[in-house]
Every structure is written in structure tokens, then in C-alpha cells.
Amino acid sequence: MDDQLALRLQLFREGGQVRPEVADFVTAELTSLQSEGLTVTEATAGMLTSHLMMALGRLLDGEPIEQFLTDDQVAAELAGHPDAVARARAVSVRAERQLGAALPDSEVNFLGMHLAVLAQQPPSAPPSGPAAAG
Secondary structure (H helix, E strand, C coil), rough: CCCHHHHHHHHHHCCCHHHHHHHHHHHHHHHHHHHHHCCCHHHHHHHHHHHHHHHHHHCCCCCCCCCCCCCHHHHHHHCCCHHHHHHHHHHHHHHHHHHHEEEEHHHHHHHHHHHHHHHCCCCCCCCHHHHHHC
């Protein structure tokens, strides 16, 4: 995770825009994605981060999440990205288990789109330097 994405997370947390447990959950999800070799930076995952933070925050606050007019288009686009859909559904299951907030299908689809884009980025470089050699 680069410094800019870490700053985005910090601003959400310190600005009181989301509950601490939501920020912790999203941070853990991003760390997991990075550990799988995905390039998780402000440029590649900034929108994913904000979207997931706000969606989970709204759910925990009891605010409704509306269906989007583009849901059918998004679902059709995702047909070519089954791994991203599976990953988005897994995030929703973990969110329900850890936070008590399951993402509705429309949010799972949008998360799937973000994850599909993230998966198309060049892989992150392996660590270098003395620690990597050890």
C-alpha cells in the first residue's frame, strides 16, 4: 500500500467519516489483496477503498442502499470476470460475519467491478533489498 492510500484510510478514520471497525475491516481487505500480489495503491484502489468504506458505513448506520439503474449493465460486464465476483461475494460474507453488514447485490457488483479493474493492473514488484534476500 502506498503512502497516498494509507493517507486516504487515515483521513476516513480520523475524520470520523466511518466507524473504526469499518476502517479496520477495509484496511485488512486491502492488505489481503496486496499480499496476494495485487498492486494496491491510491491510483489502483483509491475508489475501491472509498466506495467500500462508505457502503459499509451506510449499512451499519441503517441507511438504505439503493438499487442502481446500471445494475444490469454492471452484472453483464462482470460475466467476464467470475473471479472478481467471487472475491466481492467473499468480502460481503466477511463483512457480514465481522461487522454485521452484508452488502446488497448492487454493492457486491460495484465492488466486483473495482476488483476486476484491480486484478488487471500489473502485479506489484516483489520486495527487494537485504530483507528479501534473507
